[in-house]
Amino acid sequence: MLTLKKKTALLLEEAVKGAFGEGLLSADEIFEMLEYPPDRSMGDIALPCFRLSKSLRKAPPMIASALAESLSCEEFSEINAMGGYLNFRISPTAFASRVVSDIRAAGDKYGSPMCGEGKCVVLDYSSPNVAKPFHIGHLGTTVIGHSLKLLHEFAGYKCVGINYLGDWGTQFGKLIVAYKKWGDKATIEAGGVDELVKLYVKINNAIKAEEEESLQGIPEAERAGKAKSALADESRAEFRKLEDGDEENLALWRNFVSVSLEEYEKTYKLLGISFDSYLGESFYTDKMPAQVEKLRNMGLLEIDDGASIVNLDKWNMPVCLILKRDGTTLYPTRDIAAAVYRHGEYNFDKAIYVTSAAQSLHFAQWFKVVELMGYDWYDKLVHVPYGTVSINGAKLATRTGNVILLRDLFDEAIKRVYEITKEKHPDERECTEIAEKVGVGAVIFYYLSNNRIRDINFVMEEALSFDGNTGPYVQYTYARTCSILEKAGCEGEMTDAPLTEVEFELAKTLSVFPERIKSALADYEPSTVTRYILDLAAAFNRFYHDCKIAACEDEKLRSSRLALTAATRQVLKTALGLICLQTPEKI
RNA sequence: CUGCCCGUAGCGUAGCUGGAUAACGCACAAGACUCCGACUCUUGAGAUCGUAGGUUCGAAUCCUAUCGGGCAGGCCA
Numbered sequence: 066m067l068t069l070k071k072k073t074a075l076l077l078e079e080a081v082k083g084a085f086g087e088g089l090l091s092a093d094e095i096f097e098m099l100e101y102p103p104d105r106s107m108g109d110i111a112l113p114c115f116r117l118s119k120s121l122r123k124a125p126p127m128i129a130s131a132l133a134e135s136l137s138c139e140e141f142s143e144i145n146a147m148g149g150y151l152n153f154r155i156s157p158t159a160f161a162s163r164v165v166s167d168i169r170a171a172g173d174k175y176g177s178p179m180c181g182e183g184k185c186v187v188l189d190y191s192s193p194n195v196a197k198p199f200h201i202g203h204l205g206t207t208v209i210g211h212s213l214k215l216l217h218e219f220a221g222y223k224c225v226g227i228n229y230l231g232d233w234g235t236q237f238g239k240l241i242v243a244y245k246k247w248g249d250k251a252t253i254e255a256g257g258v259d260e261l262v263k264l265y266v267k268i269n270n271a272i273k274a275e276e277e278e279s280l281q282g283i284p285e286a287e288r289a290g291k292a293k294s295a296l297a298d299e300s301r302a303e304f305r306k307l308e309d310g311d312e313e314n315l316a317l318w319r320n321f322v323s324v325s326l327e328e329y330e331k332t333y334k335l336l337g338i339s340f341d342s343y344l345g346e347s348f349y350t351d352k353m354p355a356q357v358e359k360l361r362n363m364g365l366l367e368i369d370d371g372a373s374i375v376n377l378d379k380w381n382m383p384v385c386l387i388l389k390r391d392g393t394t395l396y397p398t399r400d401i402a403a404a405v406y407r408h409g410e411y412n413f414d415k416a417i418y419v420t421s422a423a424q425s426l427h428f429a430q431w432f433k434v435v436e437l438m439g440y441d442w443y444d445k446l447v448h449v450p451y452g453t454v455s456i457n458g459a460k461l462a463t464r465t466g467n468v469i470l471l472r473d474l475f476d477e478a479i480k481r482v483y484e485i486t487k488e489k490h491p492d493e494r495e496c497t498e499i500a501e502k503v504g505v506g507a508v509i510f511y512y513l514s515n516n517r518i519r520d521i522n523f524v525m526e527e528a529l530s531f532d533g534n535t536g537p538y539v540q541y542t543y544a545r546t547c548s549i550l551e552k553a554g555c556e557g558e559m560t561d562a563p564l565t566e567v568e569f570e571l572a573k574t575l576s577v578f579p580e581r582i583k584s585a586l587a588d589y590e591p592s593t594v595t596r597y598i599l600d601l602a603a604a605f606n607r608f609y610h611d612c613k614i615a616a617c618e619d620e621k622l623r624s625s626r627l628a629l630t631a632a633t634r635q636v637l638k639t640a641l642g643l644i645c646l647q648t649p650e651k652i
Numbered sequence: 653c654u655g656c657c658c659g660u661a662g663c664g665u666a667g668c669u670g671g672a673u674a675a676c677g678c679a680c681a682a683g684a685c686u687c688c689g690a691c692u693c694u695u696g697a698g699a700u701c702g703u704a705g706g707u708u709c710g711a712a713u714c715c716u717a718u719c720g721g722g723c724a725g726g727c728c729a
Contacts, residue, residue: 514665
């Protein structure tokens with residue numbers, strides 16, 4: 066499979082040799098220089114010659130015209146020099162046939178760079194905290210992470226998706242105390258994670274109240290570290306018991322985890338997501354001491370104000386805390402231990418962490434510590450950050466209730482689509498199925514439309530809008546391709562029937578898919594795929610509007626148009642799949 | 653105070669390894685369906701690319717400074 070750019074680059078390599086002699090530019094270098102003109106009237110592909118003018122000591126327009134003269138090829142219907150540019154025009158019919166036959170030959174592998182054969186990627190994403198609500202703050206890591214997994218699988222990597230559950234820590238001591246005080250088995254069983262959240266909120270409020278009471282009469286300035294709470298002490302004690310393997314507490318803990326997970330699974334199922342590993346923080350508790358020991362033996366650990374730290378001054382970063390003053394571990398300690406374990410387990414070629422950009426420094430720090438520890442795979446760790454989410458302009462906050470649970474968000478989206486769909490589909494089950502795919506798709510598409518690093522202000526009305534560049538728009542376009550092909554009863558073949566501008570534009574858009582996939586992978590950027598889908602949907606809808614397809618009277622032209630439609634359906638299906646969107650054939 | 657990220661039409665954004673007339677959607681204005689699915693398509697109006705310097709044949713893109721917003725910065729995760 067030779068893309069247009071590659072083929073052009075090879076031709077140009079010969080032309081450059083012919084006009085200016087050997088060894089000046091390789092095909093690869095030319096490939097990098099090629100670009101798409103901003104306007105169709107200029108040509109379909111272009112080589113800017115400005116950079117060549119220095120080494121050749123000739124004016125760019127002269128280089129362009131010299132190259133134009135020494136080039137000839139049937140692939141291009143026209144080659145001409147314009148200013149400093151060498152512009153190529155492709156013959157639409159031949160080009161479209163080649164694109165369509167490439168797509169047909171590759172099938173659902175069309176667009177795959179196949180660069181991951183025999184390599185393994187570990188992706189850490191979603192990772193909710195047990196017994197806390199699963200809200201839109203988790204949408205980013207979940208959806209970006211899974212899309213990156215799909216992209217890597219598409220490229221041939223063996224992928225391991227890890228849901229690094231927040232299933233350990235003093236919050237479980239609190240939860241155990243709360244449960245013993247106010248909770249009971251039946252309520253939790255019936256109410257699920259919501260009941261756990263209630264208990265958690267209740268005990269936190271109670272602790273806060275006790276602490277405030279204990280501070281009465283102490284001047285503002287002297288309050289630091291003086292807050293006292295019996296419940297907090299009790300919580301620490303219960304957590305200690307849990308760490309020491311107390312059977313009763315362990316049983317409670319297991320129950321909290323499984324109740325929470327059960328709830329999360331519902332959302333994952335809706336998103337079509339599953340994980341290969343659910344090993345959470347608790348799994349690594351016994352793997353940290355070895356790493357701490359290694360740090361100490363290597364002389365990397367310093368004691369500062371009682372705590373054990375790694376000094377990162379040389380790299381212009383604040384110190385990385387490894388052990389607290391009381392000797393207990395911290396977030397970076399666990400991350401290091403987990404990375405070491407995972408490398409041993411999977412021997413990954415890349416380990417990707419999808420988290421909020423707020424954690425960028427944390428990752429930079431512990432990545433550096435891993436490097437200092439002499440692990441030669443330190444450069445295989447990749448942090449993929451994304452912007453923070455706010456709701457209607459305000460920060461997310463569980464306490465003030467400014468949260469949208471993912472579950473509620475999807476329910477709302479599904480409900481709205483259902484209302485619209487039911488008029489067309491009397492069958493209720495079918496309608497529900499469509500509403501799920503389109504409703505959830507709308508939210509995901511909205512989220513994955515922008516560069517991940519941008520902060521996002523979540524406005525329900527916008528996320529659930531179905532007009533313009535939205536999920537329903539592209540899914541509808543996909544359904545339309547299916548419907549046309551089904552009515553026609555065949556998928557057509559490319560013929561020598563002359564094609565018009567819109568058909569040619571569609572073929573060009575189809576041809577560019579592999580390049581877009583490559584850049585999505587290189588940048589860890591699912592939105593590149595989202596944008597491509599919009600380009601393709603727009604190109605197809607223009608074509609659809611201008612041309613009769615199944616109803617075309619000219620047999621040859623009909624066949625070509627059906628083939629283009631089939632190719633579009635194929636690429637849309639692949640691309641939508643890569644950003645976690647379903648592809649219903651009817652809407 | 654220090655570091656990282658973001659400033660592009662009224663709004664939400666793309667373009668950022670420098671390249672030709674800055675692209676898309678929403679909203680606004682005008683138009684197109686006895687037609688393969690109208691959740692469609694066409695056209696118009698709307699931008700001194702935060703600001704000021706610099707590098708270059710050429711800057712939204714690179715460098716410096718500056719303003720505005722977000723985030724982070726030793727015992728939370």
